Every structure is written in structure tokens, then in C-alpha cells.
Amino acid sequence: MIYADNAATTKMSEAALRTMVTVMNENYGNPSSLYRFGQRAKEILEAARADVASVINAEPREITFTSGGSEADNQAILTAAELGRKKGRKHIISTAFEHHAVLHTLKKLEQNGFTVTLLDVHENGLIRPEEVEAAIQEDTCLVTVMYANNEIGTIQPITEIGAICRAHGVLFHTDAVQAIGHLPIDVKAQNIDMLSASAHKFHGPKGVGFLYVKKGIRISNLIEGGAQERGKRAGTENVAGIASCAAALKEAAAGMDETAANLKVKRDRLIAGLREIPHSALNGDETQRLPSNVNFCFEGIEGEALLLLLDQKGIMASSGSACTSGALDPSHVLLAIGRVHDVAHGSLRLSIGEDITDEEVEEIIGSVKEVVAYLRGFSPIWRDLTAGKKPFIL
Ligand SMILES: *Cc1c(COP(=O)(O)O)cnc(C)c1O
Numbered sequence: 001m002i003y004a005d006n007a008a009t010t011k012m013s014e015a016a017l018r019t020m021v022t023v024m025n026e027n028y029g030n031p032s033s034l035y036r037f038g039q040r041a042k043e044i045l046e047a048a049r050a051d052v053a054s055v056i057n058a059e060p061r062e063i064t065f066t067s068g069g070s071e072a073d074n075q076a077i078l079t080a081a082e083l084g085r086k087k088g089r090k091h092i093i094s095t096a097f098e099h100h101a102v103l104h105t106l107k108k109l110e111q112n113g114f115t116v117t118l119l120d121v122h123e124n125g126l127i128r129p130e131e132v133e134a135a136i137q138e139d140t141c142l143v144t145v146m147y148a149n150n151e152i153g154t155i156q157p158i159t160e161i162g163a164i165c166r167a168h169g170v171l172f173h174t175d176a177v178q179a180i181g182h183l184p185i186d187v188k189a190q191n192i193d194m195l196s197a198s199a200h201k202f203h204g205p206k207g208v209g210f211l212y213v214k215k216g217i218r219i220s221n222l223i224e225g226g227a228q229e230r231g232k233r234a235g236t237e238n239v240a241g242i243a244s245c246a247a248a249l250k251e252a253a254a255g256m257d258e259t260a261a262n263l264k265v266k267r268d269r270l271i272a273g274l275r276e277i278p279h280s281a282l283n284g285d286e287t288q289r290l291p292s293n294v295n296f297c298f299e300g301i302e303g304e305a306l307l308l309l310l311d312q313k314g315i316m317a318s319s320g321s322a323c324t325s326g327a328l329d330p331s332h333v334l335l336a337i338g339r340v341h342d343v344a345h346g347s348l349r350l351s352i353g354e355d356i357t358d359e360e361v362e363e364i365i366g367s368v369k370e371v372v373a374y375l376r377g378f379s380p381i382w383r384d385l386t387a388g389k390k391p392f393i394l
Contacts, residue, residue, distance in 0.1 A: 001314045002360045006201075006292055007150050007178060007351035008318055012244070013203040015251050020205060020244035031237055032228065041239050048246035052210055055253045056195065057186040064211045064219065064229050065242050069177040069198030070101035072211035075222050075233075076173045076194040077105045077144060079213065081114060082220040083171070084141025090114045091140045093132060096336040097121045098146055099175055103332075106144075119145075121336045125154030125284035133164045142171045147179035151333040151349055152284035153293025155183065162191030171217070177201050177209075181252030182260070182290060187212055197249075199241070204248030208241035259354045263291035266352055266361050270294045273365030277372055279385075279394045283334060283347065294350040297339060299394045300382030301346040301375040309371045315364055318349045342381065343393050 003011070012020075023044060029035075031042035049060045066072045077092075084090055094106055096118045106116045117135045119127055127145055136143070143165050148155045158174050165172035173194035176185060180195075181202030187195060194217070198209035213219050225234025252259075271282055271294055279299040298306070303319035310317055319331070330344035339347075350364065376382040384390045 002316065002356070002364060004315060004317045004350040004352050004356070004364060006353045007153070007290075007349065009200045009206065010203045010353065012205060013248050013251055016199075016204045016244045016248035019247040020240045023240040023243045027239070031239060032226065044243050045237055045239055048242045051246040051250050052197075053212075055185070055249050056180070056212060057188050058212050059215065061230070062187075062212050062215055064213065064232050065237060065245075066209050066211055066233060067207055067238075068209040069099070069175065069196050069201070071222065072196035072198070072209050073099065073101035073175055074105050075211050075219065076196055076213070077102065077109070077142065078222065079194070079217065079220045080142035080144075080171045080173065081109050083218065084114075084139075087141070089139040089141040091117070091137050093117045093119065093135045093140060093143045093170075095119045095121055095127050095145055097125075097149055097151075097333040098144070099150055099177070102144055102146070102175055121333075123338050124288070125149060125152045125337050126288060127156050127161070129157050129160035129164055132161050133168070136164075136168050136170060140168075140170050142173060144173040144175070147174045147176040147185070148183065148290050148293075149284070149333060150178045151331055152295045152337065153178070153290035153351070154284040155179070155288050155290065158192070159190045165193075166191040178290060181249055182256065182292070184256070187214070193217060199245035199248055202248055202252040204245040205241045208238050208245045210245070255354075260291040263352060263354060266356055266358070267291055267294055269358075269361050270350060270352070270365065273362075274368060277369055279392055280372075281343075281394045283337060283339070290351075292351050292353070294352070296348050297334070297343045297394060298346045298348070298372050299343055299392060300379050300385055301372060302379075303345055303347045305375055306346070306348055306368075306371055309374070310367060313367045313371070315367055318351070319347050340393060 027041050029037040029041040031045050049063050053060045053063050110116050145156055147158050162172050171193045175196045177198045180197045193214045195212040200206040219232045221232045223234045274296050281297050283295040330341050334344035
């Protein structure tokens, strides 16, 4: 079995697993309890906060733990919207290929009187900073642009975007769920006001993540209740999950350069191998992309059929994001970079992990070639294309 869907979720690291079980076993106290056992849980919580803060060059009090990336995205955007509303600034800038946790939150704000500019994504899967700047209006309260895209892996120029937002006095949020633990992040140097993270994308547990909010920005809470997380996120803290999240992030950050260098070699071999398939194309820039991400379109096939046949060969991959698979609509990300429907349907995302071997890389290439050829063998679209009834796009 080859697991090549690390953008959907990752396997927990040994350190993350050990930390989680140890905390669950040895300290099940409530951090809000006053006796020492509870206070020990509070110490574990605060140590985790300090650890994740230091990885992104933030201060511990700038970190709010959440149930994951989606919650952090919701809270960041609603925080900026609330601040904007108070100043009569109700315009938000984002991009057409954000995660649905961002896009759907923006939709809701549009129904509540906000206007949203979704920037076009260029064919290479990148946003241009000058286009962000040009979209800023008097009443813009937020720019939210993801650090790395979850489907095509392209890395956005967020340092430049952060500088532009700072110069214009507009809040800048980045969904860094795919980037954190995999790419360097320095919230101060990069002028990031808010950042979302999720533990299960960097070998931590599911259902835990965090939101960084620069000090001085008043956070709106999504969940009312007790005074946990400085009153900004009620509910007894997931202490074991939070400690495990911090352990996973520290480990990922420490090994980041080496992991990236190793993954890049394998990614580039996959790209070269899959390019040998006729009428195929890589989605997204070849180098400005996550070291783990390969995303292709193959003309004349259905991505779903490709995935099912790869699964039978023991290869786990994706056609887009896990959140949209199951729906037959083509990926909004591939449409955003200009792929037409027919082509976008034939997509494959491979997101590899650091333990993948060279043999497994070759096995993936061989299997994809075989399955694409097999599916094209009885595809009516492929027959029309090869008969010249329809022009090839790729
Ligand atoms: C996975 C993902 C999310 C959602 O995170 P959850 O912890 O699963 O809620 C948000 N944004 C991006 C870019 C993601 O890849």
C-alpha cells in the first residue's frame, strides 16, 4: 500500500502519538481546576502554546487553539469582518482557489452586506501581489490569501502580499494549513496579522489546530461559554491533542529543510515520469510548489475512475480536495487556473510523505501510466479526440 494523500491528512508521528497517549494517561486534569493536578494540565497547555508560537516567531498569547483549520479560518475572517463593520469597512479581498472554509465563510458575509473581491488565479496557480494591491479600496478590511494551495500545491507570494497589506493598513490573514511545518513561516518578518493551522496536516492529530492573531487585534469568538483561551474560544481544552499538535510541529519544523530536499527529488521524478503520458499536463507552477505535491490532468478520462483503479493497485491518491470528492463537480481550483471542465475532470493529486521510497515512486508512475491507457481504451471522449472529431486541449 502506498499512501500518497498527505494533503488530505497525514499519519501521526511517533512523537505526536507518544505525547498524546502520555498526556491522556498521566494527566486528565482540567486546566481550569485549581488543584495541582489541574494546574499541571494548564502547564502542559501553556508549554504547547509557547512551542507553536516559537515555530512561527509569534508570542504565546497570540495563539488560540481551535478544533482545526476550518475553525481557525472562520474565526480569523469573522474577526476581521467584525472589526471592519465597526469602521464601516465592508470589503474583503481573497482568491478564487481558497479552501471552502474560507470561501463559504466569505459567502456568508456577502449575504450580510459585505462585498468580496475574489482575485483570479493565473494559469501557473499563482496570485500576483500587484493585483492584490490594485484591488484594495478605501473600505477594504481584510485580505485573505492562502500560503500554499491544498490541491495544486502552489506557494503564494505571501511575504509581498503581507508588506502591501501593512502599507495600506489592511489586515492580512493567511490559511497556512498546507504550509506550516513544511515551509518556513515568520509572522513578524512576513507581516502576517492572522494565520490558520491544523495539526493533522503536519503529522499531528485530527480535530486540533490553532489561530495566530497579532496582539492588539480584538478576536471575535465563535463559541460562547467559559473563559478558556482568554475567553476567545470556550470549551474545555483538548489538552492531549494540543500537546500532541505542538510535539508534531516542533518535530516537523526541525526536520523541515532535510525533508523538503528529499521530497523535491521524488516529486520531480514523479512529474517527469507522468509527463511521459501523452496529452497530460502538470497543474500549477513546476517549482513554486510544495515539495510533496504533484497534480496532473490527463485528457479523455474521469479522475474518479482513475482513483478507484489506483486504489485496487494499493495506491491512495486524490482527484482534488477530500472535501469536494464525492461531488461530481470539477475542482474549483482547477477551474480557477483555467482548466476547462472536460480536462479538470481528469485530474490526479499525489501528495507524498517523507517515508516514500524510490521504488514506490516508480510503482506510482507505472501504475498511473497503465490505468490511464486502460481507461482511455474505452472512453468515448478519447475516441472522439483520437478520431479528430474533437480537438485535443492538452
Ligand atoms: C485541510 C485544510 C483546511 C481544513 O483544516 P481542518 O483541520 O481539516 O478543518 C483548511 N485549509 C486548507 C488549505 C486545508 O488544506
